[in-house]
Amino acid sequence: MEDQPYSKERFLNAEKEMSELVKASMAGHESKPNVMFAKLSEVSKALSKGLVDWSRVRSLWPLQFGLSCCAMELMDFGSARIDAERRGYLFFRATPRQADVMVVAGWVTKSMVPEIKRLYEQMLKPKYVIAYGECATCGGPWWESYNIIKGIDQVLPVDVYVVGCPPKPENLYAGFMKLQKKIGGEIED
Amino acid sequence: MVTRINIGPVHPSTHGVLRLVADVDGDTVVNLEPHIGFLHRGVEKLVETRMYMQNPPYMEKLDYIAPMSYDDAYVATVEKAMGVEVKERAMWVRTVLLELQRIASHLLWLGTMANDVGQFFTVFMWAFTDRDMVMRLLEEASGARMFYVNMRIGGLIRDLPPGFGEKAGEVLAYIEKRIKKYENFLEKDPLFTERMKGIGVLSRERAIELGVTGPVLRGSGVGYDVRKNNAYYVYDKLNFRPQTRSDGDCFARYKVRMLEMAESIRLVREALAKMPEGDALGMPIKLILPSAKNRMVSLSRETPRGECLMYMVADSQKPYRLSIRAPTFINLAAMPEISRGCRTADIFAISGSLDLVMGDVDR
DSSP: OOSOSOOHHHHHHHHHHHHHHHHHHTSSOOOHHHHHHHHHHHHHHHHHHHHHHHHHHTOBOBBOOOOSHHHHHHHHHHSTTTOGGGGTBOOOBSSGGGOSEEEEESOOBTTTHHHHHHHHHHSOSSOEEEEESHHHHHOGGGTTOSSBOSOGGGTSOOSEEEOSSSOOHHHHHHHHHHHHHHHTTSSOO | OEEEEEEOSSOTTSSSSOEEEEEEETTEEEEEEEEOOTTOOOHHHHGGGSOGGGOHHHHHTTSSSSHHHHHHHHHHHHHHHHTOOOOHHHHHHHHHHHHHHHHHHHHHHHHHHHHHTTOOSHHHHHHHHHHHHHHHHHHHHHSOSSOOOOEETTEESSOOOTTHHHHHHHHHHHHHHHHHHHHHHHHTOHHHHHHHTTSSOOOHHHHHHHTOOTHHHHHTTOOOOHHHHTOOTTTTTSOOOOOOOSSOSHHHHHHHHHHHHHHHHHHHHHHHHHOOOSOOBOOOTTOOOOOSSOSEEEEEEEETTEEEEEEEEEOSSSEEEEEEEOHHHHHHHTHHHHHTTSBTTHHHHHHHHTTOOHHHHHO
């Protein structure tokens, strides 16, 4: 597992590498249609950089994954009162392969760590983690317990912390808004 | 040929992180083994290191769908150890709050259960909106949305707010109508009834032998309810009778919970009407000293999921030992037996109908 799931530098480096590869492959053929294509790709690249971020911000699909108490509030977040879909926090996905955001809602036991790691690794990049509640943030009331790890950030890179015991669903909503700002580049990593 | 499949611990249909290892022959379940412990955090050990009134928050996190029932069970145990009488009005207020909590808990169960058997998110959305109205009432009475911690020795942290009765009356009238709507909607739907009727049958004799309690036991035709058989607070002064169904299948358990919600609404109304005036405030949390006479106490309460029994050995400032009989742990033990012979898809109907809370099972 890498330290950072998604960083802009890595993304840009990958793009540079790709464009170099494309140039190298086009070195022998300097015909007109190819030039046209290269120009078109530059234009679309410039457009899509903004477009990809814009669309990514507006369709975050959380993973349907609850551990304990906070999962009840996570369910409430998904219910009709909050109506999270109006800002693009779409339907909870049952499989990690279709999800963008993992909301860790509850205390993390030592026996649960490998399962959470595996779920995280199954998610496709770019992926984000929200630590929801005291237990996922720092261990919370179970700080002294022998079977609890002191916060999910010891295992996974966390993007947003939402604190409270449990935080109201409105707080999670605010957390998602913060994540949107982070993806959109308004808040630095 | 028998194939072994693994379900969970993270599975959208198991309520909480429960791992089920099922041996299936084709689509028929031959054997099922629940593996638990994914939420174990050693509550019983942790409370030994804390003073008496620091513990209610830990107790509430055992059963996070109905926190107040455990809060009440623990505080009542401490009261018993101290030999303190609960104030008259506080008993009535506690009864009202506990029954409201039962309604909220059963509504959450209804939403998730309907989700499991194919009513995809329709009933879930309705039930959660209704549950939120009950939770707002409890928030008004206690000051917190989910973990209330409003029980104090001999009473409560605060009395009911002014105008609580009228608001509760409005909400209950609404929920009474909604329960009828749910029943109409679900029981006329073959999708729901065919996956519930005749699935996961637990006979009366086996239910008693396995020691299951709560709606699971009453769904098997045994009219045992701690509120009736070992009445606490003011349940003996109220017109109350346990709801039973004799079929013992998933549908019977569903029906018992629906009837219990209607019964709770009646209980709250009656208690609010009969409630005497007076003082309901409890002791400040620092004045706790159990008497030497009651060193070992045990006490049982009817939580929404069944009978919770607390056994406490009291010490001067902290509990020396606290042992909890978690209702869902015992109910889960019935699961391998009742799911033997069913289809693979029915495992989720059965686990849903048992109303498992893994925080309570693992402790």
